[in-house]
Amino acid sequence: MPNKDKMNGLVLQPGCGTDLGTMNVLSARKSSDGIVTKRIRDVFLDFPITAKKMLKMGNTQFVERGDEILVLGDAALEMANVFGRVARRPLSGGLISPSETDSLEVLGLLVKNVLGEPLVPGETCYYSVPAPPIDQPGKDIVYHREVFRRIIQECGYTAHPANEAMAIIFSETAKENFSGLSISFGAGMTNCALSVNTMEGLSFSVARSGDWIDSGAANSVGSTQARICAIKEAGVDLNKPAGREQEAIVFYYRAMVEYALDHIASEFDKIRSRFALPSPIPMVVSGGTALAGGFLDFFTQVFEAKRKRFPIPISEIRMAKDPLNAVAYGLLIQALQEE
Numbered sequence: 001m002p003n004k005d006k007m008n009g010l011v012l013q014p015g016c017g018t019d020l021g022t023m024n025v026l027s028a029r030k031s032s033d034g035i036v037t038k039r040i041r042d043v044f045l046d047f048p049i050t051a052k053k054m055l056k057m058g059n060t061q062f063v064e065r066g067d068e069i070l071v072l073g074d075a076a077l078e079m080a081n082v083f084g085r086v087a088r089r090p091l092s093g094g095l096i097s098p099s100e101t102d103s104l105e106v107l108g109l110l111v112k113n114v115l116g117e118p119l120v121p122g123e124t125c126y127y128s129v130p131a132p133p134i135d136q137p138g139k140d141i142v143y144h145r146e147v148f149r150r151i152i153q154e155c156g157y158t159a160h161p162a163n164e165a166m167a168i169i170f171s172e173t174a175k176e177n178f179s180g181l182s183i184s185f186g187a188g189m190t191n192c193a194l195s196v197n198t199m200e201g202l203s204f205s206v207a208r209s210g211d212w213i214d215s216g217a218a219n220s221v222g223s224t225q226a227r228i229c230a231i232k233e234a235g236v237d238l239n240k241p242a243g244r245e246q247e248a249i250v251f252y253y254r255a256m257v258e259y260a261l262d263h264i265a266s267e268f269d270k271i272r273s274r275f276a277l278p279s280p281i282p283m284v285v286s287g288g289t290a291l292a293g294g295f296l297d298f299f300t301q302v303f304e305a306k307r308k309r310f311p312i313p314i315s316e317i318r319m320a321k322d323p324l325n326a327v328a329y330g331l332l333i334q335a336l337q338e339e
Contacts, residue, residue: 010036014119015339016157017167017331018111018127020148022091022188022211023288027114028328030336037325038114043087044106045076063109070102072109086226093207094130094188095144108151118156124338125157126331128164130189131203134263160338163203165193167330172284172320180282181312183260184327185289187211190260194268194281194312201275206263208256210289216255217248237293253292257302261310268311280313286320286327295319 011032019026026039047055047062047069055062055069060079063070071079080087090096090103090110097103115125129145145161152159168182178198184191187210194202214225214232221244231245241247268275285299292298296319303310303317320326 012036012119013336013339014123015332015335016115016123016125017328017333017335018115018125018152019164019167019325019327019331020091020111020128021186021288021327022089022094023186024324025110025114026325026328028325028332030332035325035329035332037328038116039324040073040110040113041077042091042110043073043076043080043089044102045071045080045085045087046102047071065105070106070109072106072113081226081230091188093136093139093211094133094186094205094209095139095141096147104147104151107147108154111148111151112155115152115155115157121156122158123156124160124335125152126160126162126167126335126338127152128167128327128331129161130164130191131193131205133189133207134204134267135206135208160334162331162334163191163193163200164327165191165203165205166195166200167327167334168284168286168320169193169195169198169330170333171326171330172286172318173282176282180284181264181314182284182286183264185209185256185260185285185287187288190256190287190289192260192264192267194264196277196281202267202271204263204267206260208259209287213249213252213256213289216252217245220251221245221248232292235293238298239294250298253295253298254302256289257299258306261303261306265306265309265311272311277313280315283314283317284320285317286323288324290319290323 013030017028024039025042029036049067060075077087090106133139149159165182165184173180179196182193189205190209191205214228218225218228236246238250241250300317
């Protein structure tokens, strides 16, 4: 039964999609006024309890924990820049960070922030999980998937894990009967999925994405990862880089795209004999790292240089309508079907 969002006065429908990214945690719900989303930056910063009065004066949201205070989200990133500190991140490389001792508690707070209370007992929540990274054979997604299942269930929801890149298929390829090749360029990973008529034929992730660009470009020009990230977020035109740092960013963007396309080709070759595509399919690119200026043209140029040797027939290349929220939208579609 529909419920009313007390903050916005909107009538909400049970069913929620939650994108658990390395850079952002996002939720999406269907309302009487369309799709409602909520986002929080996936970072935090710790302060001594003595900072409480100062944070209150600045109307900064925080959480008290023993003798310290945790500032979450965008405020943490802003304060890290002000105080010359590095914001702490509970996820690393697309998965829960094993070196960040406060990860689990912070992730619980972030997820609760974007989910809120369930509209009905046991409300369905589909949440994103990456595919196993094929270029890091020692890593799997089991711990990551099950920790988030517990966190979401503790918030009062019925939790369903779902592949991140397949969520883009559901949100972006309805007119092709949910057939397509999706590539989600996130902060920690690049996720890829191939689908025909809603059926997943191939999915995997690779470790090169936004953070890899920041680290590689920073090391190459003697800068810092934080500065390169700030330059990227301020706006870089990949087809017209200005200065040495932006040029380095473009070089690493090209290497990232080529790496993803080469792995898609090699992984598809492994299943080619038992997988037939009835007709060319669209390729959809998405994710926060795809928000750089001119990314679609840049990506298309890189792909066209490889098209003749690319084993999957592609009808068109397009950007997701809302690259930052596309995964959450696709998860919401699945949750609404469940409800």
